[in-house]
Amino acid sequence: MGKDKTSFNLKTPKGTKDWAGSDALLRDRIFSTIADVFKRHGGTALDTPVFELREILAGKYGEDSKLIYDLQDQGGEICSLRYDLTVPFARWLAMNSDVRNIKRYHIAKVYRRDQPAVSKGRMREFYQCDFDIAGAFDPMVPDAEVLRIVSEVFEELGWNGRYTIKINHRKILDGVFAVCGVPEDKIRPISSAVDKLDKMPWADVRKEMVDEKGLDGAVADRIETYVMHKGGRELLDRLMKDETLNANESAKAGLTDMGLMIDYLEAFGVLDKISFDMSLARGLDYYTGVIYEVVTEGSAPAVQSDAPEAQKVQKSSKKDKKTSEDDDRSNDPTLGVGSVAAGGRYDNLVGMFLPKAQIPCVGVSFGVDRIFSITKARLERDQAAQGLRRSEVDVYVMAIGGKGFNGMLKERMEMCQKLWDAGIKAEFNYKLKPKLQQQFKAAEEGGIPFGLILGESELAEGKVRIKELGLKLPDGHPEKDGVDIELVSLIPELKARLEKKQSGSEVSLAQQLQGMQV
């Protein structure tokens, strides 16, 4: 405890942060909003250790494996911090082979030793919110429910339709590449080039295909006739009539799936949120069917289409490609650029751990850090900003008195006991004799809606004063200085006032955000 200890480097590790105050409160409300939707669909919680045996993670993330955090070998097993929540889920399914089907959700931190970009929200420690359905069912039924869940989450968060769920199908993409004449070994690289169409114009993507990846220019031009399309059922109908495409088995299977998907999304009432986007390819190799990504206004960078801009992008990508890609990248590389949720069907991952336990899966991961930033910005634009309170306390118990006033500590304590017993969130000042102004200030800084003011003579008469805080009432208003309430009816009176207050202001994030101009 000597003074030399002050040379501590007083900080959190690089790429990590503390969550406190109104940020932590808002984030927790986002978590519970999302978890409520998961539970409404029968989701059950799974919690896995923060570290796994290193061999469990090995070979799952391609070249991103270099970003895995390792624990030091202190004797015993060799472990690493988890990189996502999907591989631990697949490991759990393989270990629990009596579980043939499950809807599981998991809200937890994951770890990536990436170059952090705190200002862009890319951290080394960050949260994922995952929902996955494992089990062999009839095609597209669970897949459609996952998209219904996606839509429900954003509606509950108050985004009110201001988002688009882009969907595509790996089998359609594979079919398109085959009928266009992409050689087998070039399918993944060409697919990843197509995936960049949300941030680059076609001319640049074509250049990458031809110049960097050695694709025949005519093949690239045929690809263009497919991947530039987006739409709904009418796009599917058009593709269904494309004889060349339907002659390809993979494409035909994908189109059939997509037809079912569109029917089911209609039955779930979410078809209007969907864009069938043929350029969506997603980065991860393990997807085998439907893939999707959610974007919202302003969350994705605009496509650069004018020539000077395109040149600029091209130049910087030559000079310092790594950094430029990095800067545009999401916090979470498993999400696409600018997306707030993403996922798809992965039928072969569990089999990597235990071939006989092959269990098909479909799921989605919400990028909560980005959802947090967008939600916070929207709330902050709302001047009332009711949602940014630091705590959830409803009543501040205070005392007032004249000369010889003893502070009424015991009475304040007993009043708090009464409120806590009734389940009411309440605080009081820890000083023996706090000043009235101090007490009002603490209550108002905390955004606490009600003050309960004890006075000796009022208490002797069996009364206590309730004052709604933060109101600017005109002089002469009957509640200007609060109202005296009989002690016997205090709890029901307070509960009624709290209920009235809450139904007016902060029942849910949805209600807070839906009325806003964004």
Next chain:
Amino acid sequence: MGKDKTSFNLKTPKGTKDWAGSDALLRDRIFSTIADVFKRHGGTALDTPVFELREILAGKYGEDSKLIYDLQDQGGEICSLRYDLTVPFARWLAMNSDVRNIKRYHIAKVYRRDQPAVSKGRMREFYQCDFDIAGAFDPMVPDAEVLRIVSEVFEELGWNGRYTIKINHRKILDGVFAVCGVPEDKIRPISSAVDKLDKMPWADVRKEMVDEKGLDGAVADRIETYVMHKGGRELLDRLMKDETLNANESAKAGLTDMGLMIDYLEAFGVLDKISFDMSLARGLDYYTGVIYEVVTEGSAPAVQSDAPEAQKVQKSSKKDKKTSEDDDRSNDPTLGVGSVAAGGRYDNLVGMFLPKAQIPCVGVSFGVDRIFSITKARLERDQAAQGLRRSEVDVYVMAIGGKGFNGMLKERMEMCQKLWDAGIKAEFNYKLKPKLQQQFKAAEEGGIPFGLILGESELAEGKVRIKELGLKLPDGHPEKDGVDIELVSLIPELKARLEKKQSGSEVSLAQQLQGMQV
């Protein structure tokens, strides 16, 4: 993805486990019950990174520092997994010196490379639930509120008074040791011997003091006249009259604090849960004032007092002392043996990081893993075991039909949409044409309270059947096969039935547990 990959060691790392199914559900209910109490008292969430710079943790845990998990040096900062939630809180306070006072709570995992004893619930990764109050206030006011919180948590968990909060004061202990003649340098070792009185008889503790720690036998005998006492206000009154003790400044200050504490606990209505226990010393060095520990029936090992048993303890402690101590130890070494929560006042910890930011603190840590085991055992003894459902789904939507039945998938989906829109938790079978038996089985295995049965002719008439599941109704009962409801009144009807059902069975853990014979 070759077959050789099946040689994976398919397990979680030593001392860690997955939480799934009804265990995860029950644990989450315990967490939210505890967090609700924390929020009721104005607690705000703080979330810190799972790892800290190694120098932050260094020198805080004495010889237990060897149990800290280190991250591998992969270039950059040297980090370790957090060992508890208290040191990160103190680090945060030192970093945020504008925060002069706060009530913070933190529910999160901590890590200790200890020898795991899974059967006894001692893990390398386990949860802590901490509530702490930082700030300079009038003596004992926040301390008393922390104990009120402890009591509220166990009441909300349904323990219904079946627990004891043992309290003592470091300054009283120090005073006792001084007036008994314990040399300054022996105070901590003698204090830790006294702390063993909850699992060893006085004779053994005395032997340890005299034989192992070299204390004068007469001094030990004087200590006995103090530390064997426990009680309430009457014990305090007796000590207040002890002139020798009151001549010691430390003891006098501690006794004054304890007097205030007892007054405040009375105002908070929790004095009946308290035992002023002069043998309570607690292991950690950093406590500076009030200390406490919560025990429940059966959570602490019985004190061995008959001679043969005592001999046995003594023998084994000679032969294999380390293991024997280990076996008796709590999952969480910062808790005492057999305790379910513990804490105290620590006024100097923040100053270890930044002397000028010295902020006095008082807090408590709940041992959730042990609370979980006790709660689960109590629930399992109750045959109804309503609380051990795997999910929270309320309605299972199914379909029934005769020959040529198409499975009514779209109708089941649309019905689910209606329920989800109304916020009702609902599931359906993902098969196109599921058998009715399959659907009933799935609903009953999940413990889902209501089935909603769609039939083509009923739907055509604008009706749907509700059946309460898991009832054994006699033949001829009007609801034996469920009741048909008009579609227009389905949602209010379902909500009313759900509310009725819930108010009868599983509103809170407290209600579930309080009626039980334990």
